[in-house]
Amino acid sequence: MMTLRRAEDRGHADHGWLQSHHSFSFAEYQDPAHVQFGPLRVINDDVIAPGAGFGMHGHRDMEIVTYVLQGAIAHKDSLGNGETVRPGEVQRMSAGKGILHSEFNPSLREPTRLLQIWIHPTETGLRPGYEQKAFAEADKRGRLRVVASPDGRDGSVRFHADAVMYAGLFDGEEAAELTLDPARKIYVHVAQGELVVNGERLRDGDALKLEGESRLTLGAGQQAEVLVFDLAA
Template identity: 65%
Template sequence: MIELRRAHERGHADHGWLDSWHSFSFADYRDPEHTQFRALRVINDDTVQPGQGFGTHGHSDMEIVSYVLEGALAHQDSSGGGSVIRPGSVQRMSAGTGVRHSEFNASQSERVHFLQIWFLPNRTGTPPGYEEKHFDEAEKRGKLRLVASPDGADGSVRIQADARMFAALLDGEERIEQAVASDRFVYVHVAQGGLSVNGRDLVTGDAAKLIDEDRLVLERGRKAEVLVFELW
């Protein structure tokens, strides 16, 4: 079964300095039909204006991954983690027993566009932590590049969640086909561009849930950047 979630069906909040689209219930957006998918709890598609951002605030028992699409995002947290991340970088913050952090647009002249992704942890009460890795375009061109996983396989960032996260770039004749194990679920989010997912056309902001599907096929990309989540 393939369930599509179109971009315009998501929750939306425009705060002036922040334009945010919510794939799942978040803040004032409440949708009982879209609260989470397995361990995948949040995908917020955020655009922050120059010099603006999220002031210091707290989290606990959540695995938070930031994926920058455009611009530069400055991060600081109480676990000692902090840097400016740009397109190609994947940042993981494990909130664990509690962490405070801030996120700001590092530029005074250009916006930053990024995806903030939360996973429910498979263990609670762990020490907070931070990790960051960079993945070149060549690693994602026409293939699924593992960028986050429970065991840090293939140089991915390590998340304490029952999930693996992949990134891919597809254009033209590039095609990806991958078997899906019978006990796995797949969530596909189109970050930019357009492509076909198992024969269904998706564009920027669209998503697809794959349940009881034995194969994932990504093709007919149109400058597409896509995130694929394998969940169990």
């Protein structure tokens, strides 16, 4: 079974300095039909104004992945980490038993666009942790590259979740296939551009949920950047 969700059907919050589109229920946007998908709890598509950001705030018992599409985000946390995340890099923060962090757009001229992703961990009360890695464009070009996984496979960041996260770039005739376990859930999110996924044309912000499917096909992209999540049912 495949379920298509168009970008315009997501929740939206306008905070002036922040424009945020919510794929799942978040803050004031609450939709019982879109609370989570397997352990995938949040995909927020955020555009942060120059010099603006989120002040120090807390999280617990959640695996939080930041994926930057444009600009950069400056991160600080209560573990002493202070890093800048840019396009091509994946940041994983394990909130565990509790962590504080802040995120700001360090540019005074350009906006930052990012996806913040929350995934429920397999265990609660873990020690908080942080990891950040860069993945070359060539490694994602015309293929799905594992960027986060429970075992850190293929040099991906490691998180405490029953999920595997892939990233891919597709343009023109570039295409890829992935064999699926029909017992698991697959969530495809087109972050930028356009892409045909299992016969459906998806555009920036669109998503496709797959359940009971055995194959994923991607192709006919137009400057597409896509994230694919292989999730516990």
